[in-house]
Amino acid sequence: MSLSVENSPRGQQTMRAARFHGKQQLGHLSLDVVPVPQPGPGEALVQVRYCGICGTDTHIVQGLPGSLPVVGPRTLGHEFSGRVAAVGDGVGHLEIGQRVTSDVNFSCGHCAACYRGNPHLCPDMLGVGTAIDGAFADYIVVPAAACHPIPDQVSDEQAALVEPLSCCLHGMDRLSVRLGDTVAIIGAGTIGLIMVQLARQAGAVHITAVEPHPHQRQLALQLGANQAVDPSHVEGAWDKVIDCAGTPDSAALALRLAARGATVVFFGLTRPDDEIGLRPYEVFQKELTITSSFVNPHTFGRALSLLASGGIRTSALITRVLPLDHINDAFGQPHPGKTLVEVSAADDRSNP
Ligand SMILES: [Zn+2]
Ligand SMILES: [Zn+2]
Numbered sequence: 001m002s003l004s005v006e007n008s009p010r011g012q013q014t015m016r017a018a019r020f021h022g023k024q025q026l027g028h029l030s031l032d033v034v035p036v037p038q039p040g041p042g043e044a045l046v047q048v049r050y051c052g053i054c055g056t057d058t059h060i061v062q063g064l065p066g067s068l069p070v071v072g073p074r075t076l077g078h079e080f081s082g083r084v085a086a087v088g089d090g091v092g093h094l095e096i097g098q099r100v101t102s103d104v105n106f107s108c109g110h111c112a113a114c115y116r117g118n119p120h121l122c123p124d125m126l127g128v129g130t131a132i133d134g135a136f137a138d139y140i141v142v143p144a145a146a147c148h149p150i151p152d153q154v155s156d157e158q159a160a161l162v163e164p165l166s167c168c169l170h171g172m173d174r175l176s177v178r179l180g181d182t183v184a185i186i187g188a189g190t191i192g193l194i195m196v197q198l199a200r201q202a203g204a205v206h207i208t209a210v211e212p213h214p215h216q217r218q219l220a221l222q223l224g225a226n227q228a229v230d231p232s233h234v235e236g237a238w239d240k241v242i243d244c245a246g247t248p249d250s251a252a253l254a255l256r257l258a259a260r261g262a263t264v265v266f267f268g269l270t271r272p273d274d275e276i277g278l279r280p281y282e283v284f285q286k287e288l289t290i291t292s293s294f295v296n297p298h299t300f301g302r303a304l305s306l307l308a309s310g311g312i313r314t315s316a317l318i319t320r321v322l323p324l325d326h327i328n329d330a331f332g333q334p335h336p337g338k339t340l341v342e343v344s345a346a347d348d349r350s351n352p
Helices: 055-061 162-175 190-201 214-222 248-256 280-286 300-308 324-331
Strands: 013-020 030-035 043-052 079-087 099-102 139-143 147-149 182-186 206-210 227-229 238-243 258-266 289-292 318-323 338-342
Touching: 013 324, 030 324, 043 099, 055 324, 079 139, 079 162, 147 300, 162 190, 162 238, 162 258, 162 300, 182 190, 182 248, 190 206, 190 214, 206 214, 214 227, 238 248, 248 258, 258 280, 318 324, 324 338
Parallel strands: 182 206, 182 238, 206 227, 238 258, 258 289, 318 338
Antiparallel strands: 013 030, 043 079, 043 139, 043 338, 079 099, 099 147
């Protein structure tokens, strides 16, 4: 049994947490010892098993904005799996030890956006790992209602991919792939490789992955792309184009690759002040639909169902597993694929 949770001299239970400390300490997270949070009414304390490192975590560590603003000190990490360690008053549907993942964006529930069914557009939305403490820590507190039990067919590693997969599902919903569409996916990192598989499942008849790295192009072909090409060589026009790379060049390329009547989705995060040139005449002439995709409203359950069905191949996506104490290795050299942080071992059940 690991004793990651220890009693401090004052008898207060403490845990490890990898925290962002703001502009003064860019480039890495600080490995701090902090009190174990306590679940209030309607909340669950989850012992974290794995937490994935998202591109937005890297942005935040570098001092760039992620999906939402972050003020330090803040424990990052929002792509996690774990097991229920304790529950607050009024929680009847979760059992201690139950494997769960959790929705990570919490909306107010009573503003205009929330009433219209767009909780992700709520101006008061709070995000795990941005506005509230995340899962690069031994324990995390989340609303019990946000917890989703992990089906037996889904491993703890896979369950840490539910959050990015659910973002991809929202992106695919925005892309509106129809049976027989041709689809171009720009960027074949973890997100792009998930998109390739989802586009295939959605009935795309021809999928092109646009990606500079030969190894990632090879993976795209293995996971269902018909064609994988370098961005400098791509020619043609597609019904649906999604930019998962999030640079000015890739966004401009997405517009260039759009066929007449196409839908273009800006999915990857650019820097806030990045700009691209756009010819309204071309948008008009092609009657383009240009849209984007923000986080993952209402898609967690479907993401879990897809993983449980075996419809998404994940083994090629997870390329590195780091222990929590070595999390900063992830913020050095760029690394293709998804890095998971292993916070606790499978048989490591401590009760704070
Ligand atoms: Zn993320
Ligand atoms: Zn709201």
